[in-house]
Amino acid sequence: MRLARALLAACGLLASTAVPAQQPGRTVYESVCIACHAVENVMVSAPKLGARKEWQERMQRAGGLDGLVRNAAKGVGAMPARGGQADLDDAQLKAAIRYMMQAD
Template structure:
């Protein structure tokens, strides 16, 4: 004999099956909680390794005053670099290949024109500290001191023959 309300019968049966499955899941979760709290299985070394793996790798700081303090702390935490070291670490990426119109080390004409228009070594150093065109301030390393930046500019000029 066919039922006239097939949809109603389906939803009633489906609801009962779903209710039974939810009840079984709740019983299993409750039983698992009572049977094992999990605390006695924690190995301190394993826990420490896990916490080391999931710790944040960095922080985002947008407050300029905090950035200045962090840069000063980073600069104080390391030994001062020579001009050659700063060039090798920071400047070579652009000034070795002339990226974004950066004057290449060894290009006397470009460096001579730049030095003349910027006011010599002091002017070039000021622009390197504050940033110029696509070059960020201090070449992108806020921890560099003024003397380190000046040393890098002097090194590049010396290598160029100026």
């Protein structure tokens, strides 16, 4: 039974449990954004996970959420374009930004 589950999971055929709406953003955060946006990272001036006030200020300066996505896509300050992960699309960037803005 374990072998069958492992094979199905490896093929992407095993149905997973309910995935929270923010899961795609969390996945991108944990695989890319965490390097600079983690709360523990005090060496980088990037807004941190869950720092709502700082994210809101940045969003106002950027002209809204779409402005933050544009900044993330092209890179801003020390942040490389798309966080250094060229294959991230705008929807993934937006999901990650939303996750970082709302996470506690």
